[in-house]
Amino acid sequence: xxQPPKHxxxxxxIKVWRITEAIFFGILIIIGIAAFIISMLFDFTIxxxxxxxVVIIVLAYIAIQYLPALRWRRWRxxxxxxxxxxxxxxxxxxxxxxxxxxxxxxxxxxxxxLKRYGLASxxxxxxxxxxxxxxxxxxDASVLRDRISELARVDEEDV
Amino acid sequence: MYRAKRMHPAVILFQFFKSLREMIIPIVxxxxxxxxxxxxxxxGAITLVTVLLVTFSTITWLRFTYTVTDEELRIESGxxxxxxxxxxxGRIQSIDLTANVxxxxxxxxxxxxxxxxxGTSAEASLTxxxxxxAEQLRNLLKVTKVATSEVGETKTVQAPFYQxxxxxxxxAGTTSGSIGVLLAFIxxxxxxxxxxxxxNYFDHTIxxxxxxxxxxxxxxxxxxxxxxxxxxxxxxxxxYGHFRIERRDEELFIxxxxxxxxxxxxxxxxxxxxxxxxxxxRQPFGYVSxxxxxxxxxxxxxxxxxxxLFPIMKKDEVEDFLRTLLPSYSYPIEPTWRKLPIKAKKFxxxxxxxxxxxxxxxxxxxxxxxxxTVIVFLILGLYLGYLRYSDGGFLIQEKRxxxxxxxxxxxxxxxxHKRIQAYEKKQHIAHRKQNLANFKLSIIGKYGSGKHYQxxxxxxxxxxxxxxxxxxxx
Numbered sequence: 001x002x003q004p005p006k007h008x009x010x011x012x013x014i015k016v017w018r019i020t021e022a023i024f025f026g027i028l029i030i031i032g033i034a035a036f037i038i039s040m041l042f043d044f045t046i047x048x049x050x051x052x053x054v055v056i057i058v059l060a061y062i063a064i065q066y067l068p069a070l071r072w073r074r075w076r077x078x079x080x081x082x083x084x085x086x087x088x089x090x091x092x093x094x095x096x097x098x099x100x101x102x103x104x105x106x107x108x109x110x111x112x113x114l115k116r117y118g119l120a121s122x123x124x125x126x127x128x129x130x131x132x133x134x135x136x137x138x139x140d141a142s143v144l145r146d147r148i149s150e151l152a153r154v155d156e157e158d159v
Numbered sequence: 160m161y162r163a164k165r166m167h168p169a170v171i172l173f174q175f176f177k178s179l180r181e182m183i184i185p186i187v188x189x190x191x192x193x194x195x196x197x198x199x200x201x202x203g204a205i206t207l208v209t210v211l212l213v214t215f216s217t218i219t220w221l222r223f224t225y226t227v228t229d230e231e232l233r234i235e236s237g238x239x240x241x242x243x244x245x246x247x248x249g250r251i252q253s254i255d256l257t258a259n260v261x262x263x264x265x266x267x268x269x270x271x272x273x274x275x276x277x278g279t280s281a282e283a284s285l286t287x288x289x290x291x292x293a294e295q296l297r298n299l300l301k302v303t304k305v306a307t308s309e310v311g312e313t314k315t316v317q318a319p320f321y322q323x324x325x326x327x328x329x330x331a332g333t334t335s336g337s338i339g340v341l342l343a344f345i346x347x348x349x350x351x352x353x354x355x356x357x358x359n360y361f362d363h364t365i366x367x368x369x370x371x372x373x374x375x376x377x378x379x380x381x382x383x384x385x386x387x388x389x390x391x392x393x394x395x396x397x398x399y400g401h402f403r404i405e406r407r408d409e410e411l412f413i414x415x416x417x418x419x420x421x422x423x424x425x426x427x428x429x430x431x432x433x434x435x436x437x438x439x440x441r442q443p444f445g446y447v448s449x450x451x452x453x454x455x456x457x458x459x460x461x462x463x464x465x466x467x468l469f470p471i472m473k474k475d476e477v478e479d480f481l482r483t484l485l486p487s488y489s490y491p492i493e494p495t496w497r498k499l500p501i502k503a504k505k506f507x508x509x510x511x512x513x514x515x516x517x518x519x520x521x522x523x524x525x526x527x528x529x530x531x532t533v534i535v536f537l538i539l540g541l542y543l544g545y546l547r548y549s550d551g552g553f554l555i556q557e558k559r560x561x562x563x564x565x566x567x568x569x570x571x572x573x574x575x576h577k578r579i580q581a582y583e584k585k586q587h588i589a590h591r592k593q594n595l596a597n598f599k600l601s602i603i604g605k606y607g608s609g610k611h612y613q614x615x616x617x618x619x620x621x622x623x624x625x626x627x628x629x630x631x632x633x
Contacts, residue, residue, distance in 0.1 A: 001584055001622070001623050001626035001627070001630075002623055080632055082630075082631035082632050083630060083631050083632060089585070091587055091588060092585055092586065092587040093585070093586050093587070093591075094583055094584070094585045094586075095583065095584045095585075095626075096581060096582065096583040096584075097581065097582045097583075097626060097629060097630060098580075098581045099579075099580075099581075099629075099631045100631070101631070102579075102580045102581065126580040126581055126601070126609075127454070127580055127603040127609075128580040128581065128601040128602055128603045128604065128608070128609030128610065128611075129580055129581045129601045129609050131581070
């Protein structure tokens, strides 16, 4: 666990994250504007909604402009014959080891945004945890899924 | 040919009362609505409902049959939709018997059969069968085929067991108070202290009246807490009365309950971890309770997340207990822990104090006269943080790992390498500068969820060496 995992995820992940963040903050901004209009109509102090809106816009700028690239740079994975090694996190860096013999099932998932960029994410589940490798190229994702499911096919000793 | 059996006819009664209980509110509403003019309609409706319910319950009972074959348990049920459920013996994880007061009066027991499925309720449940039948059923369905002495009490070797004494049970009850009660006591002590604070703002008369009411409030509070405490004792006595744990071949067998008798079987291979809990009240007296993390199974209402192996014992009896019942889990009382580095102390103290700082801010703004209570809690928070720091530790023993940590109670867990599902190391910026790291490992918990153990701020190299120990790569 001293060395980070080797492989990065697809570079288009940055675009995908930007879009999801934009949608999320778009909704927040709409709510903020609604609050502003309501305060105007009912003669409440408009300062709270203005401060709220400013904070949301600043956060949105950071989350859309800077964070996706940072997150992409940190996101790494590596699949060995015996285990899966994942690293992610911007401020809190987390490195996870999942033994192959503990893997119960592997899924690939693709939402509309991922599909647009020809990407898919791989979800690995054990009996206690789930781990996701987001935004891999479609072929990579299905190859990885098949490989993990092949490797995970080990006789279970018990439980 | 295998014979299909029915449950005890008392099931009709149980089913009837259960349905009746579900309908009690509409019935009461109807009673008040039709009390005057249309009372006859009400009586008629009630009679009709009763007849329908009895018929329904009887048919349900008639239709419910179970058969034990060589390979499986077959259950057929349903009035309109016929349901057949076949559970193969190999898949059965545990068979629990419960008998509430009504069951016990009639010499019956409820049988709950569980598989590894992740449902929240038991896979198959027989509401009431004769106790002898229930025990026979358990023996028939048991996966581990053992030549059990069929007739009489001719067992030569008594299986190892532990039983609770009444004195211990009472101690368990008196110390069962959770942290909530402890906090209530502290709050009470503080409110009492308040009386001694000189207060010259009021004249003597008002002082006297307020003094009187404070005394009254204090008395009521004491009384209330005392009642709660007594209830706690009674609750523990009822729940864990006659507690007995026994090792039978590859299973642990627990019997407990004063009124509702419960028998639980835990196959050893389903145990994921064994833990010892020292609550803040019990720790000074050297008492602990033991629990197990068991995979799968259902979560009954009112049951704790972990399975209790023994409600209370002296800490120095634990080693002996484990050696007798679960030898692979036994450990010396005070192993040489790998402690947390001194650098970790400030993180723990800070975390202990933060919630109180957050509380202190609004208090300082709105009711500054009570700020001193916050300071008291601040000191307690610091102390708790220090305890958490000094109690934290882990230990690798070949294929076994021990972790000790504290949130309020001090928890010591023992688990095996092959039970760990995933290992995670986490570092934030401050950690990286100080060469510290958090680690978290996950095991299987109840009803298909995970149970996680986490230790914060160990040395970076320690977290890495733990990862090496866990890693399957050579």
